Amino acid sequence: MPPPDPAPAPDSEPIRVPHVLLLGGNGRVARAMTKLLKAQSWKVTSVVRNPQQQKDHLLRLGAHEVIHHDLGNPHTVEDASHLIEKYQPSCVVFAAVDELVEKGVDSIEGEEDVERILKGTLLKA
Numbered sequence: 001m002p003p004p005d006p007a008p009a010p011d012s013e014p015i016r017v018p019h020v021l022l023l024g025g026n027g028r029v030a031r032a033m034t035k036l037l038k039a040q041s042w043k044v045t046s047v048v049r050n051p052q053q054q055k056d057h058l059l060r061l062g063a064h065e066v067i068h069h070d071l072g073n074p075h076t077v078e079d080a081s082h083l084i085e086k087y088q089p090s091c092v093v094f095a096a097v098d099e100l101v102e103k104g105v106d107s108i109e110g111e112e113d114v115e116r117i118l119k120g121t122l123l124k125a
Contacts, residue, residue: 019043021089022063026053030095031061038062045087 024030025046034044044063051068058066
């Protein structure tokens with residue numbers, strides 16, 4: 001019989017996988033981000049507004065979990081805080097394209113553009 005595995009050192013912490021809470025998870029940008037982040041070994045939790053959106057498709061892209069939650073209503077600020085407390089992500093990304101357009105990003109064509117947006121921020125975290 002092989003000897004038992006040694007117990008971990010008492011002061012060592014388990015390795016934590018980077019985890020992103022992706023708001024607007026079913027949009028074109030978010031879907032591309034899901035694939036890119038999964039390839040970087042991130043855990044992706046997608047938050048989508050509409051319960052009819054394709055949960056299975058997001059899971060196939062690499063999302064760990066898909067949550068239906070509408071953050072567009074003014075009374076949901078506390079709900080957003082609750083999501084962060086509940087899922088304890090390493091970071092939160094707001095990936096709604098309309099918001100990006102308002103900030104001057106006028107064209108997002110594919111994964112290359114999403115990767116360009118992420119360079120220097122999330123993938124280097």
